[in-house]
Amino acid sequence: AQSVTQLDSHVSVSEGTPVLLRCNYSSSYSPSLFWYVQHPNKGLQLLLKYTSAATLVKGINGFEAEFKKSETSFHLTKPSAHMSDAAEYFCVVSGYNKLIFGAGTRLAVHP
Amino acid sequence: DTEVTQTPKHLVMGMTNKKSLKCEQHMGHRAMYWYKQKAKKPPELMFVYSYEKLSINESVPSRFSPECPNSSLLNLHLHALQPEDSALYLCASSGLAGGAYEQYFGPGTRLTVT
Numbered sequence: 001a002q003s004v005t006q007l008d009s010h011v012s013v014s015e016g017t018p019v020l021l022r023c024n025y026s027s028s029y030s031p032s033l034f035w036y037v038q039h040p041n042k043g044l045q046l047l048l049k050y051t052s053a054a055t056l057v058k059g060i061n062g063f064e065a066e067f068k069k070s071e072t073s074f075h076l077t078k079p080s081a082h083m084s085d086a087a088e089y090f091c092v093v094s095g096y097n098k099l100i101f102g103a104g105t106r107l108a109v110h111p
Numbered sequence: 112d113t114e115v116t117q118t119p120k121h122l123v124m125g126m127t128n129k130k131s132l133k134c135e136q137h138m139g140h141r142a143m144y145w146y147k148q149k150a151k152k153p154p155e156l157m158f159v160y161s162y163e164k165l166s167i168n169e170s171v172p173s174r175f176s177p178e179c180p181n182s183s184l185l186n187l188h189l190h191a192l193q194p195e196d197s198a199l200y201l202c203a204s205s206g207l208a209g210g211a212y213e214q215y216f217g218p219g220t221r222l223t224v225t
Binding site for chain 1: 117151152153156159167199201203208209210211213215216221
């Protein structure tokens with residue numbers, strides 16, 4: 001069965017410092033993995049997607065994620081946080097016929 | 112254009128009312144989804160339509176009734192809801208059904224049941 005664990009429920013960074021949001025997954029087959037972002041009272045926006053073509057995936061707004069099979073991880077990073085990055089982030093793994101969502105990580109960015 | 116639209120943005124309804132949520136996409140996607148999201152929680156899948164046919168119903172109460180009139184439209188009919196049904200209702204679409212396909216989400220309808 002597929003599952004996903006987001007290791008931090010809250011992350012707080014200062015503007016201009018790096019962002020690291022951690023995600024571990026479990027899958028009985030080669031998975032597709034996604035990161036979505038949700039700003040307050042908005043829908044979910046796809047940041048990036050891994051589908052085995054390349055282990056380092058670049059997404060929108062300067063985000064990227066690295067697929068590490070040996071560690072079953074898919075951490076999301078950004079070199080320099082911006083105030084507009086403050087939001088809820090969901091790591092998602094492909095199930096057989098649906099998406100499996102992590103619990104979410106709330107990112108706060110301070111001036 | 113990767114846009115999914117939803118109407119209305121906000122809806123307040125009494126427990127005896129009947130209302131409908133609407134969702135539309137023009138990306139040529141053949142799978143559409145309804146999710147329910149409570150505050151500070153991830154979305155929960157409710158229904159999946161594939162090629163306009165209901166393929167997944169996640170044991171949702173019958174007071175929620177989905178409808179897919181055509182490949183671009185998805186409705187969710189609401190009747191006799193309970194206060195605990197208050198939530199953000201999200202629509203999504205993907206090229207095909209299945210977990211490997213990225214889903215594009217609409218902005219949601221904020222539903223309050225009084």
